[in-house]
Amino acid sequence: MARRLGxxxxxxxxxxxxxxxxxxxxxLPASVxxxxxxxxxxxxxxxxxxxxxxxxxxxxxEMRQLYEHYNSQxxxxxxxxxxxxxxxxxxxxxxxxxxxxAGGVYLSKIIQAKARLFTxxxxxxxxxxxxVIFANKKEQRCVCIFQAGHLLEGPPxxxxxxxxxxxxxxxxxxxxxxxxxxxxxxxxNINYRSPIPLGSTVLIESSLDKKEGRKTLVSCKVTSxxxxxxxxxxxxxxxxxxxxxLMKG
Amino acid sequence: MARRLGxxxxxxxxxxxxxxxxxxxxxLPASVxxxxxxxxxxxxxxxxxxxxxxxxxxxxxEMRQLYEHYNSQxxxxxxxxxxxxxxxxxxxxxxxxxxxxAGGVYLSKIIQAKARLFTxxxxxxxxxxxxVIFANKKEQRCVCIFQAGHLLEGPPxxxxxxxxxxxxxxxxxxxxxxxxxxxxxxxxNINYRSPIPLGSTVLIESSLDKKEGRKTLVSCKVTSxxxxxxxxxxxxxxxxxxxxxLMKG
Numbered sequence: 358m359a360r361r362l363g364x365x366x367x368x369x370x371x372x373x374x375x376x377x378x379x380x381x382x383x384x385l386p387a388s389v390x391x392x393x394x395x396x397x398x399x400x401x402x403x404x405x406x407x408x409x410x411x412x413x414x415x416x417x418x419e420m421r422q423l424y425e426h427y428n429s430q431x432x433x434x435x436x437x438x439x440x441x442x443x444x445x446x447x448x449x450x451x452x453x454x455x456x457x458x459a460g461g462v463y464l465s466k467i468i469q470a471k472a473r474l475f476t477x478x479x480x481x482x483x484x485x486x487x488x489v490i491f492a493n494k495k496e497q498r499c500v501c502i503f504q505a506g507h508l509l510e511g512p513p514x515x516x517x518x519x520x521x522x523x524x525x526x527x528x529x530x531x532x533x534x535x536x537x538x539x540x541x542x543x544x545x546n547i548n549y550r551s552p553i554p555l556g557s558t559v560l561i562e563s564s565l566d567k568k569e570g571r572k573t574l575v576s577c578k579v580t581s582x583x584x585x586x587x588x589x590x591x592x593x594x595x596x597x598x599x600x601x602x603l604m605k606g
Numbered sequence: 607m608a609r610r611l612g613x614x615x616x617x618x619x620x621x622x623x624x625x626x627x628x629x630x631x632x633x634l635p636a637s638v639x640x641x642x643x644x645x646x647x648x649x650x651x652x653x654x655x656x657x658x659x660x661x662x663x664x665x666x667x668e669m670r671q672l673y674e675h676y677n678s679q680x681x682x683x684x685x686x687x688x689x690x691x692x693x694x695x696x697x698x699x700x701x702x703x704x705x706x707x708a709g710g711v712y713l714s715k716i717i718q719a720k721a722r723l724f725t726x727x728x729x730x731x732x733x734x735x736x737x738v739i740f741a742n743k744k745e746q747r748c749v750c751i752f753q754a755g756h757l758l759e760g761p762p763x764x765x766x767x768x769x770x771x772x773x774x775x776x777x778x779x780x781x782x783x784x785x786x787x788x789x790x791x792x793x794x795n796i797n798y799r800s801p802i803p804l805g806s807t808v809l810i811e812s813s814l815d816k817k818e819g820r821k822t823l824v825s826c827k828v829t830s831x832x833x834x835x836x837x838x839x840x841x842x843x844x845x846x847x848x849x850x851x852l853m854k855g
Contacts (some may be wrong), residue, residue, distance in 0.1 A: 453759075471756045472804055475766035476733070478757035484720075485727070507720040508727040510702075511775075517724035518775040518791040523768025526760075530767070542767040546795045555721055 410490070415483025416504060419558040419582040423502045427491040445491040445500075448531060452477035455508040476527055484508045486520070490528060493536050499532040500562040505553060515552040521579065521589055522547055524561055529575040529593035532563045537573045540595035549593040556589075558582045571597040659699040664732025665753060668807040668831040670749045694740040694749075696822035697780060701726035707852065725776055733757045735769070739777060741784050748781040750810040751831075755803060764801040770838055771796055773810055778824040781812045786822045789844035796840040807831045816821040820846040828830065 412424060430444040452473050454509050479485040487504040503524055510515025526542055533540045553559055566574040572594060579589035629751045661673060679693040701722050728734040736753040754771055760766025775791055802808055808828050815823040821843060827839035 460651035472759040472763070473757050475758050475760055475769050478759075479728070508722050509724050510721040511724055512790060517772065518779070518794065519768065519772025520724050522775065522794060522796075523766065526767040526771065541761060541801075544795075544796050544797050545767065545771060546793075547771075548793050549791050552790075576796070 406451045406453065408449040408569065409452060409477050410447065410517060411490070413482045413487075415487060415506075417556075417558060420502055420504045423558065423560070423582060424489060427500060427502070431491070432435070444495070445493050448490045448492055448535075450477065450488075452480075476523060477506060479506075488524065488527075490531050492532070494535065497536065497565040499535070499563045501528040501530060501563075502558065502582075503561055504558045505555055507555055510555055512552060515554055518547075518549060518558065521549070521553065525577055525579070525589065525591045525593065528561045529563050529577050529591070529594065532565065532575050533595035535592070536565055537568060537582040537595070537597050539598040540573060542593065543572075543596045544594040545591060546593075547589060549589055552585050553579070553588050559588060560584065566592070573597065607756075613679045618674070643789075647680070655700045657698045657700065658698065658701060658726050658736070664736060664755075666805075666807060669736065669751055669753045672807065672809070672831060673738060676749060676751070680740070693744070694742050697739045697741055699726065699737075699739070699785075701729075725772060728755075728757060735773065737773065737776075740782055741781070743784065746785065746814040748777060748784070748812045750777040750812075751807065752810055752828075753807045754804055756804055759804055761801060764803055767796075767798060770798070770802065774826055774828070774838065774840045774842065777810045778812050778826050779844065781814065781824050782822040782842070782844040785805055786817060786844070786846050788847045789822060790847060791842065792845045793843040795842075796838060796842060798838055799836050802828070802837050808837060809833065822846065 386463050412421060416424070427445050428447060433445065474546065476486045476488070483504070484506045485508045487506065488501055490499055490501045492499045505516045505520070509516050509520040511520065522545060524543060525547060527546075530540065530542060559581060561577060561579050563575050563577040566576050568574075573596075575593045575595070577591045577593065578587060579591075580587055630643060640776045661670060665673070676694050677696060680696050681692065687694050725735045725737070732753070733755040734757045737750055738754065739748055739750045741748045750773065754765045754769065758765050758769040760769065774796060775794060778794075779789065779791060809831060810826060812826040812829050815825050817823075822845075824842045824844070826842065827836060829836055829838075
């Protein structure tokens with residue numbers, strides 16, 4: 358079970374790096390030191406991965422303005438010469454988690470090599486999920502600015518319920534991961550209040566409800582960019598996976 | 607509110623056709639008869655849309671075998687010369703709902719024309735969602751055979767929780783639509799029990815729990831192709847939208 362759980366990691370960059378390190382390291386001789394392994398890691402990527410959370414030409418005015426609003430608070434704040442730390446952290450986002458996979462009878466080497474993170478699998482800017490997540494560790498909350506592209510249609514002219522669920526899982530899962538380390542989704546409970554028109558920019562805000570043993574509870578709401586219209590409300594439950602379990606995978 | 611609801615349609619083919627008809631018809635002179643409008647409809651499509659629920663070269667053995675199992679029961683059953691009706695119906699699936707959209711300040715004409723159904727937005731066979739839904743009206747249940755492609759990754763080597771939620775919304779929503787006509791998703795409550803490896807084929811079975819006024823409740827489980835392993839359980843609540851509301855949209 359521990360072995361099984363260890364394989365079930367969320368595809369976030371932090372976990373991705375950890376698990377990637379683990380998988381690549383398993384091919385190295387046992388005598389190689391940790392330091393030299395860590396130095397060798399960047400060269401294991403075929404090229405520098407693109408950070409999809411940075412602005413591109415498809416971003417509309419609302420997306421850019423909100424990005425600037427939070428990004429400007431990512432710099433260190435000083436109060437009377439004393440550094441108070443940064444209010445927000447922008448979290449980078451890649452289109453692959455790692456080349457390591459759970460294996461099993463179904464999974465071919467080809468699938469492993471071609472695997473892409475679901476929310477970043479379309480390269481055409483603006484066509485699908487455009488988003489950036491900022492984390493505020495002090496206030497234990499995250500905010501995601503999400504611009505919904507034309508390939509996410511469900512009800513005519515509006516975003517698919519599954520695409521909204523995908524973003525809620527992504528934001529709350531990232532939040533749980535920032536707070537509790539490696540986690541996997543155990544429950545999502547989503548109430549759809551009003552539709553999100555294709556092409557619009559919305560805010561997804563998550564807040565930490567509770568951490569109890571291995572469980573992390575996060576709640577979340579999706580509103581219009583100006584915060585006046587509630588689109589979706591959700592709660593999410595995540596279960597922690599220890600790094601030791603991860604390394605055992 | 608009725609007007610608003612009328613615009614919020616699920617992107618299923620049946621609704622798609624209805625709403626498409628409505629939008630295209632609004633450009634026709636009021637004196638055109640219904641019969642002539644219906645005859646004119648096929649020519650409004652630029653080409654015959656591809657039915658994505660038919661087998662293609664990316665389908666693995668399990669996907670094909672399960673497809674054949676249910677498809678063979680789609681033919682009329684006769685008992686002593688008396689036709690008993692078909693046990694199952696295969697539901698076709700397209701990559702666009704219609705050219706009609708909710709409008710509003712966010713939505714440009716370009717977005718409307720380029721919009722694609724979220725689950726059918728990638729044309730590369732086998733890369734994302736390969737699925738086919740069969741409906742059994744008599745037993746009030748649906749079954750979906752789903753092969754998860756390499757572009758749906760969440761946890762390394764496994765399907766993203768959002769992609770699973772997307773398929774659950776699609777299957778339960780189609781089921782609610784078959785039973786109750788036009789609906790919109792109001793709630794999804796999903797319990798993730800065990801991960802789904804990328805590349806595997808799973809069964810998504812939905813059953814009708816209750817129809818109460820405008821509410822339709824459907825429950826759903828996702829299992830391995832042989833039914834031995836439970837991956838996900840969910841309940842879904844849908845709210846009906848009357849055709850009259852739809853036509854007002």
